[in-house]
């Protein structure tokens with residue numbers, strides 16, 4: 264097989280896997296790879312990624328002009344072109360709507376807490392690019408903010424985007440994002456996340472070289488965005504201090520109510536008087552308190568001890 268026919272077959276296979284894993288529905292998603300210095304091989308618009316054939320692909324130049332193919336290139340071609348312009352090292356771009364990661368993108372919750380070592384070494388953090396109308400020039404502009412420093416990002420109210428040094432590398436990053444999102448969701452539903460400390464995060468970053476991982480930017484603890492400037496580092500919300508991990512129950516953080524999964528109706532209990540209606544319900548439900556409510560409960564307990 265020639266290099267081009269191999270890449271066509273690889274795009275078909277990655278599309279099949281994305282559809283089989285539920286990362287796309289109907290005709291969602293798109294995939295592209297570099298085909299030499301100034302040409303791209305790209306999925307066509309309006310096809311299901313689970314049922315593509317190698318002959319369906321389009322060849323375009325880096326300005327988006329179609330050079331070959333019976334079909335028109337992907338409706339998200341502008342986003343792909345922007346990624347290749349900003350990232351000369353990127354050999355492939357994958358876009359999909361994996362449901363859990365996209366749920367985080369809809370909720371406006373970035374995947375930037377240090378929870379899994381593998382995610383920290385490979386992707387660092389996964390920010391959310393601002394909402395933009397799909398297929399318009401707004402979307403490349405939103406992606407531009409993060410793409411120089413990140414190999415993967417969420418797209419607000421839309422999906423996720425990954426790049427890689429080859430097609431499978433870009434695809435596996437999409438798998439990593441969805442897997443990470445599922446684990447994060449479970450941890451948050453359980454009510455706490457055991458965060459990796461900032462010192463440990465930096466140690467993991469130093470190991471990138473030993474693992475042969477080339478990241479586009481270093482991990483940092485502070486916001487890398489300055490005004491409208493593109494991000495220059497991968498911001499991770501790591502707690503300061505060394506010596507391993509720290510238990511951070513979501514339910515005790517003042518901001519938890521706004522940035523975590525909201526409690527189910529009736530699951531709230533405590534001094535606000537919204538107690539469960541029966542003991543059985545009380546056994547099974549999770550109790551969420553605001554910081555103020557928790558402080559009041561503690562003060563009340565101290566008073567009763569006196």
Ligand SMILES: [Zn+2]
Pocket residue numbers: 291292358359360397421422
């Ligand atoms: Zn999309």
